[in-house]
Amino acid sequence: MRDTEKTYRFEDQRDTIYKVDPEHPETATLPLQRTEELLLNMGPQHPSTHGVLKVILELEGERLVKSTPVMGYLHRGVEKLAEEGTYHQFIPHTDRLDYVCAMYNNFAYCRAVEKLMNITVPERAEYLRTIVAEVQRIIGHQFWLGTQALDIGAMTVFFYTFRDREILLDWFDELCGARLTTSWYRIGGVERDLTPSLIAKLRAFLDYFPPKIDEYQVFLEKNRIWLARTKGVAVISAEDALSFGLSGPTLRGSGVGYDLRKYEAYAAYPKCAFNVPVGKNGDTYDRYWIRVMELYESVKIIKQCLDQMQEGPIMASVPSVTLPPKDRVFTNLDSMIQQFKLFSQGFDAPPGEIYCGTEAHKGELGFYIVSTGGGKPYRMKIRSPSFIHMGAFDHMSRGYMIADAVTIFGTYDIVMGECDR
Amino acid sequence: MHPLAERIKREFPDGFVDAVEWRGDLAVTVKRESVHAIARFLRRDPEIDCDYMVHVSSVDWPDDEERFEVVWEVQSIRKRHRIRLKTRVPESDCLVDSLTDIWHGANFMEREVYDMMGIRFRNHPDLRRILMPDDYAEGYPLRKDFPLQGKGWRDTFEFLNEKA
Numbered sequence: 039m040r041d042t043e044k045t046y047r048f049e050d051q052r053d054t055i056y057k058v059d060p061e062h063p064e065t066a067t068l069p070l071q072r073t074e075e076l077l078l079n080m081g082p083q084h085p086s087t088h089g090v091l092k093v094i095l096e097l098e099g100e101r102l103v104k105s106t107p108v109m110g111y112l113h114r115g116v117e118k119l120a121e122e123g124t125y126h127q128f129i130p131h132t133d134r135l136d137y138v139c140a141m142y143n144n145f146a147y148c149r150a151v152e153k154l155m156n157i158t159v160p161e162r163a164e165y166l167r168t169i170v171a172e173v174q175r176i177i178g179h180q181f182w183l184g185t186q187a188l189d190i191g192a193m194t195v196f197f198y199t200f201r202d203r204e205i206l207l208d209w210f211d212e213l214c215g216a217r218l219t220t221s222w223y224r225i226g227g228v229e230r231d232l233t234p235s236l237i238a239k240l241r242a243f244l245d246y247f248p249p250k251i252d253e254y255q256v257f258l259e260k261n262r263i264w265l266a267r268t269k270g271v272a273v274i275s276a277e278d279a280l281s282f283g284l285s286g287p288t289l290r291g292s293g294v295g296y297d298l299r300k301y302e303a304y305a306a307y308p309k310c311a312f313n314v315p316v317g318k319n320g321d322t323y324d325r326y327w328i329r330v331m332e333l334y335e336s337v338k339i340i341k342q343c344l345d346q347m348q349e350g351p352i353m354a355s356v357p358s359v360t361l362p363p364k365d366r367v368f369t370n371l372d373s374m375i376q377q378f379k380l381f382s383q384g385f386d387a388p389p390g391e392i393y394c395g396t397e398a399h400k401g402e403l404g405f406y407i408v409s410t411g412g413g414k415p416y417r418m419k420i421r422s423p424s425f426i427h428m429g430a431f432d433h434m435s436r437g438y439m440i441a442d443a444v445t446i447f448g449t450y451d452i453v454m455g456e457c458d459r
Numbered sequence: 460m461h462p463l464a465e466r467i468k469r470e471f472p473d474g475f476v477d478a479v480e481w482r483g484d485l486a487v488t489v490k491r492e493s494v495h496a497i498a499r500f501l502r503r504d505p506e507i508d509c510d511y512m513v514h515v516s517s518v519d520w521p522d523d524e525e526r527f528e529v530v531w532e533v534q535s536i537r538k539r540h541r542i543r544l545k546t547r548v549p550e551s552d553c554l555v556d557s558l559t560d561i562w563h564g565a566n567f568m569e570r571e572v573y574d575m576m577g578i579r580f581r582n583h584p585d586l587r588r589i590l591m592p593d594d595y596a597e598g599y600p601l602r603k604d605f606p607l608q609g610k611g612w613r614d615t616f617e618f619l620n621e622k623a
Contacts (some may be wrong), residue, residue: 109589109590110589110590110591110592115600117601118600118607122607154482156482277510278563280510280511280512281511281512281562281563281564282562283511283512283513283514283562283564284564294536296536390481391481391486391543393484393513393514395513402513404514406514406516406530408518416518417516417518417519417601419514419530421513421514425571426514426564426567426568429563429564429566429567429568430563433563459590
């Protein structure tokens with residue numbers, strides 16, 4: 039628990055002479071040994087930093103006085119690379135931002151470019167996008183739950199969440215040929231449709247999964263260690279959370295019901311009924327509870343989408359921007375030339391600038407694109423939730439114990455590939 | 460003009476430069492001297508009430524007289540609107556007021572702008588490089604005159620400089 043009343047600075051008593059009154063030996067004051075701040079480097083090679091992150095912790099005893107994140111170990115200059123390639127060429131780069139949940143990055147990027155080009159995506163493609171995005175959200179939350187519990191010391195949950203995550207990764211493998219770096223979304227639609235086999239497998243998973251979420255909770259809900267290490271840890275008020283720009287479950291844990299799926303109502307979300315779980319206390323436990331509840335909500339959304347989805351095209355028909363169907367590319371010369379030109383030269387984007395945010399499972403993943411016309415973006419800024427959440431790390435960690443630093447990394451669901459870009 | 464832009468123009472006739480609404484996004488360009496006052500107004504005014512910091516960014520326009528553009532994007536969750544506040548900074552005096560005292564989140568985001576574009580922020584509590592190493596002396600990577608392949612030690616690799 040945070041102790042805000044007490045100051046953690048001991049008086050400097052190094053010069054105190056050790057005196058004992060012979061008549062009252064019990065009043066003898068032991069001079070405190072040296073009291074000075076201890077600087078501790080946590081990382082960059084630490085298993086719970088979820089990548090390569092270093093934090094310089096200033097400690098008074100076991101309390102954190104100040105923490106300074108040192109980032110950039112995974113900086114690859116993605117924003118600079120974006121200026122050199124065409125819009126279509128950038129999609130595989132987005133996979134490598136948040137490599138745990140590539141689908142969501144593809145989705146956020148394609149949505150931003152569609153806003154720039156003013157393209158409307160066909161209805162079936164919107165449903166497919168929503169289904170796959172929610173599958174990705176389940177994967178992301180499973181990954182988070184396993185690793186967060188592992189960091190705190192509850193190892194068992196990890197095996198259960200990763201067992202179920204494996205099923206969905208194999209499903210992705212069948213969908214697009216890759217488990218992690220998917221690149222399945224395309225500007226104006228998606229790369230390929232769901233096959234009947236995929237739909238059957240997904241329906242089977244939706245029946246299998248909700249009891250498994252209950253099972254995860256059994257390990258944690260009544261686990262005294264888990265409760266002691268999450269309840270009342272890393273509390274942030276709603277006002278501070280907004281001011282720091284936190285988003286996603288990290289913001290909703292503080293009681294702000296800001297979810298872009300409801301707020302902007304993109305893709306097929308407005309056609310589905312689902313709730314946005316909102317916490318009360320703004321602590322790690324509330325953020326954990328929100329993510330677990332979102333697993334149930336994701337299952338609900340996918341079921342509704344599968345039921346409502348109608349046959350139709352999966353790619354917008356704007357030949358100057360969107361790619362031709364893949365089977366035509368292999369058989370038709372014109373389509374092959376069109377695909378080649380779209381990838382190598384790009385399409386002519388209108389001059390202007392847009393910002394488009396998408397609710398990824400970590401928070402608001404936004405793309406700010408400045409175009410001066412032509413096939414390449416003039417400037418692309420990626421608003422990555424992990425980076426912005428790290429800005430609040432010092433504020434959220436002050437006054438807690440050193441072991442809570444690990445909990446606080448985990449509660450952001452941080453992935454350094456996205457944080458450093 | 461968008462009602463929010465009109466409101467800003469009315470309150471700050473000297474600081475207001477231009478407002479563009481495109482694809483549903485409102486971008487307001489203001490003078491560098493009045494950025495801080497306008498930002499505080501956006502935060503404090505109960506009608507506008509921008510409590511959420513979305514992102515801070517920067518754009519390099521090497522051919523313009525005032526070379527850099529700094530962009531703050533703020534949002535009001537309750538009133539459901541988003542404003543992009545932009546200002547221009549010349550290269551010779553690359554300095555603009557920090558908004559860290561208004562939105563805490565601006566701290567890291569402005570540090571990133573400083574790191575990548577070399578724009579300094581006045582009254583920023585901790586203006587250091589954030590993604591590049593502290594001792595990185597080769598310049599600011601997102602400027603348009605910074606080569607994609609990098610600078611410094613890499614220049615000594617002969618195979619990189621060979622013309623095919």
